[in-house]
Amino acid sequence: MIHRSGGGTMTGNKWLLLLLFIGSQARASLLPSASGGGSMELGLVRGHSWSVEGDGGPKLELTREVLRHDVNRYKMIISAKHRRESAPMTRRKAWEEDYLNGNAWMEAPMTAGRDYGIGEYVVQVKVGTPPKKFWLIADTGSDLTWMRCLYDHQQPRGGHRPGVLLPAKSSTFATIPCSSHTCKVDLMNLFSLSRCPIPSSPCAYDFRYMDGSFAKGIFAYETISVDLTSSGPKKLERMLIGCSEIIKGQTLQPVDGVLGLANSEYSFTARAAREFGGKFSYCLVDHLSHKNLSNHLTFGSRPQSRSPLLGDMQYTKLVLGRPLNPLYGVDILGISVGGTILGIPVQVWAPNSGGGTVIDSGTSLTLLAAPAYRLIFGALEASLSRYKKVDEKLSPLKYCFDSTGFNESLIPRLGIHFKDGAVFEPQVKSYVIDAAPGIKCLGLLSVSWPGVSVIGNILQQNHLWEFNLAKGKLGFAPSSCIYI
Ligand SMILES: *[C@@H]1O[C@H](CO)[C@@H](O)[C@H](O)[C@H]1NC(C)=O
Ligand SMILES: *[C@@H]1O[C@H](CO)[C@@H](O)[C@H](O)[C@H]1NC(C)=O
Secondary structure, eight states, X not given: OOEETTSSOOOSOOHXXXXXXXXXXXXXXXXXXXXXXXXXXXXXXXXXXXXXXXXXXXXXXXXXXXXXXXXXXXXXXXXXXXXXXXXXXXXXXXXXXXXXXXXXXXXXXXXXXXXXXXXXXXXXXXXXXXXXXXXXXXXXXXXXXXXXXXXXXXXXXXXXXXXXXXXXGOTTOEEOBTTSHHHHTGGGGGTBOOOOSSTTSBOEEXXXXXTSOEEEEEEEXXXXXXXXXXXXXXXXXXXXXXXXXXXXXXXXXXXOEEEEOSSSTTSHHHHHHHHTTTEEEEEOOOTTOOTTSEEEEEEEOOOTTSSOBSSOOEEEEEEOSTTTTTSEXXXXXXEEETTEEOOOOGGGGOGGGTOOEEEOSSOOSEEEEHHHHHHHHHHHXXXXXXXXEEOOOOTXXXXXXXXXXXXXXXXXXXXXXXXXXXXXXXXXXXXEEEEETTEEEEOEEEEOSXXXXXEOHHHHTTEEEEEETTTTEXXXXXXXXXXX
16 A cells, blocks of 8 residues: 555545556657647657567566556556545536637657556656756656656756756746645645645655655646747646655656646646647557657647548547546446447446446556456457467466467457447557567456456557547547658
8 A cells, every 4th residue: 555654544646656656667758749830749658668579579578567567556546446435525626717728739749658668658848947858657647747856955966867857957946835725735635744844845745655665755836848849839837746856666767757647636737738728639659669659748629630530530428527536537338349239237337336437548458347358358259269378477468379370350349339429449459469579468457346447558559539628528539640
């Protein structure tokens, strides 16, 4: 379990902490955006190291790392859901604000993290004044945006590592007094500490993990900016950030931080979407892509023509608020395999009956409640069993096989049917995944029932996803996500 230091139980949402379990590293680059217009795009680079050797799949140990990450993250998802169900939620706001600038958009580059050894996509933003580049994991499950930072120790030892914020060198960095209501009440959800040596001391946080890793730092307001090709850099001033001074635990060492995209008033999303049309979108390049293939995380309405859509945009309701908050829920009617709707009990998809589904950029595989997994596996088994099953100790993946002679067109297509009629049909490679050289696995995990199901980022790849918070809907369409 994660303990809030200074006593008390974990009251806030904890998504960013998931990342401390992940064993991930992230990098991203802010690539020039391909066209003009007043927009912000953040580039996303994928995370887990699916290093492909020659024509083979990713290395086996890296697949294991992805599994470890997803399983740990899932534990956090369910414990956080439990906590939300049992604790009153008073401070979450709905998307009722006025959107300040409905026509503008902003974006930054986003590529697969394969080359960086992690399973998430990473985005580059600039922080501070003058702006400095940071590579942050784009996480729809995190509410706080934080980065490596040296506040007390203003002279970094061993030279200036890129991706460390130096508040002394930023004219826009402003601490939050520990005596303030913001620190004592509002930021309690984000693990603020009660420690307050003098009233003007910065509001501090301390995250502790069962595995001994932790992150300590202070909250601050700071300017986050992104480049724009046509109208110059776009700035978001006084964004709440975490200045993480001490990050312990091997897994976080190569990461600059996290970009919090959850549906939360503290998240980057809250401010950026409010200023840019109430929505954000990303188009996930293939998860095995190198970092030189990038797309963007976009706030506002992106220009249509840049990565052509390979089908119509479909829309379904986003299920926001409890009990899945601050994650993004979707309302599933059922799942089909090869065109046949499976008889999955409806409770599996109902958040108030112990089920429900979230779409998450910080989970790699897709996790399905056991009753759904069983039926889907059963429907796919016949087509998978023509290949030689291998035991590669990739638990909890249940079915892996020698990919010699694999013919994708013989695998039935999966269809996720939403209640309002939209149907998401991922590519076969998004659920029959490359796990190691010469080895493919059914890339779905079974989680115990009752439990939330999670649509992970591999299933989402090669699609544009638009999270319209103002209208409470999720749009999606197939795309290579490659700019032309
Ligand atoms: C991207 O990088 C990979 C490996 O580093 C290389 O094989 C590929 O040719 C590059 N693609 C482009 C378009 O530069
Ligand atoms: C894959 O299967 C399809 C359908 O049976 C067939 O038309 C195609 O030739 C096969 N492709 C390969 C590479 O064997």
